[in-house]
Amino acid sequence: MIVYRRQHTGDVLVKVLATGTFDLLHPGHIHYLSEAKKLGDKLYVIVARESMIRHKPKPIIPDEQRLEMVSSLKIVDKALLGSESDIFDPIMQIKPDIIALGYDQGFDARHLEKELRSRGFDCKVVRIETSLNCLLCGSGKIVKKVLERYQE
Numbered sequence: 001m002i003v004y005r006r007q008h009t010g011d012v013l014v015k016v017l018a019t020g021t022f023d024l025l026h027p028g029h030i031h032y033l034s035e036a037k038k039l040g041d042k043l044y045v046i047v048a049r050e051s052m053i054r055h056k057p058k059p060i061i062p063d064e065q066r067l068e069m070v071s072s073l074k075i076v077d078k079a080l081l082g083s084e085s086d087i088f089d090p091i092m093q094i095k096p097d098i099i100a101l102g103y104d105q106g107f108d109a110r111h112l113e114k115e116l117r118s119r120g121f122d123c124k125v126v127r128i129e130t131s132l133n134c135l136l137c138g139s140g141k142i143v144k145k146v147l148e149r150y151q152e
């Protein structure tokens, strides 16, 4: 694994940013967040807004409740709800050193880095390549299973 962690110089800490919907928490989320945390010192998480999710079914759990669950995880230093209009707003607020994309997130790392640079912000974007292959690791998979169970 490439280590981006800077040597501690004084009180400089490396901020890592992770993102996602986190509708129904499962061990795949914990795997992703733990790998992201290893890249630095402080883990920030942006929880996606329901209004911004257009490429898959809307989450079951409301924004504030998903935020509460993610915030309560030991490995998460700070979680916040994303913007409802511009995904770059919270990034500029947090000013991460590293953005950690999930293994299946539909963002291109180099393109995102360029977009950030064009806004005057230098930040490394890396992908957590590994995924956890457990029986029910996916919010969509959990919803499907619940539906199957109660439609029997």
Ligand SMILES: Cc1cc2nc3c(=O)[nH]c(=O)nc-3n(C[C@H](O)[C@H](O)[C@H](O)COP(=O)(O)O)c2cc1C
Pocket: 019, 020, 021, 046, 047, 048, 049, 050, 052, 053, 081, 082, 083, 084, 086, 087, 088, 089, 090, 091, 099, 101, 102, 104, 105, 106, 107
């Ligand atoms: C760097 C970055 C910043 C993001 N910022 C926001 C945001 O401010 N608001 C939001 O609703 N979603 C934001 N998202 C998107 C979500 O976190 C999520 O990745 C997206 O809805 C896709 O869902 P998926 O990861 O489940 O496929 C951001 C994603 C990335 C990679």
Ligand SMILES: Nc1ncnc2c1ncn2[C@@H]1O[C@H](COP(=O)(O)OP(=O)(O)OP(=O)(O)O)[C@@H](O)[C@H]1O
Pocket: 019, 020, 021, 022, 023, 027, 028, 029, 031, 032, 056, 101, 102, 103, 104, 105, 130, 131, 132, 133, 134, 137, 138, 139, 140, 141
């Ligand atoms: N099994 C897994 N292993 C590793 N990372 C995962 C796994 N499942 C999700 N992730 C990562 O966790 C982050 C948040 O995932 P998110 O909640 O957006 O989707 P999900 O759990 O895959 O559910 P779905 O796509 O079905 O709604 C993403 O970066 C994603 O890549």
